[in-house]
Amino acid sequence: MGWNQLEYVQPNSPLWGGLGDSPWVYFVHSYYVDPIDPSIKAATVHHGSQHVTAAIARDNLMAVQFHPEKSSDAGLKLLSNFVQLAEASS
Numbered sequence: 613m614g615w616n617q618l619e620y621v622q623p624n625s626p627l628w629g630g631l632g633d634s635p636w637v638y639f640v641h642s643y644y645v646d647p648i649d650p651s652i653k654a655a656t657v658h659h660g661s662q663h664v665t666a667a668i669a670r671d672n673l674m675a676v677q678f679h680p681e682k683s684s685d686a687g688l689k690l691l692s693n694f695v696q697l698a699e700a701s702s
Contacts, residue, residue, distance in 0.1 A: 613639050613640065613641060613642055614638070614639060615636050615637070615638055615639075616636070616637065616639060616657040616658070616659065616666075616678075617634040617635065617636055617637075617657065617658075618631075618634060618635055618636075618637055618655040618656075618657060618666055618667070619634065619655060619656050619657065619658070619663070620633075620634075620654070620655050621653045621654055621655055621656055622653070622654040622655070622669055625654050625669050625674070626693060626696075626697055627654060627667065627669060627674055627676075627690060627693055627694070627697075628655075628690075628693075629689075629693050630689050630693070631686055631689055631690065635683075635686035636683070636684075636686060637657075637666070637676075637678040637679075637680070637683040637686055637687060637690075638678055638679050638682040638683045638684075638687070639657075639666075639677070639678045639679070640678075640679050640682065642659070643677070644664040644665050644666070644677050645665050645668065645677065646664075646665060647665065647668060651670075652668045652669065652670045653665050653667075653668060654667040654668055654669035654674065655667040655676075657678075664677075665677065666678055672697070672701055674694070674697070676690070680694075
């Protein structure tokens with residue numbers, strides 16, 4: 613819980629456009645998904661002694677475990693990226 617830095621696994625994902633390297637984002641809880649297919653991991657964070665999944669992405673499916681709305685400028689940019697991607701696909 614709290615602030616943590618993203619480590620991109622899919623650095624070219626359109627989710628990260630304009631965010632820069634290792635942006636700080638805010639987590640409200642410690643739950644995370646551990647996907648069966650590791651290729652869908654888009655970002656991880658270092659939590660304790662392990663790396664945990666912070667975002668997944670495949671094709672037009674993208675999801676984040678942290679809370680963009682609580683993640684300051686990085687979160688606002690990420691939400692803007694989501695909107696731009698949705699508008700582009702409609």
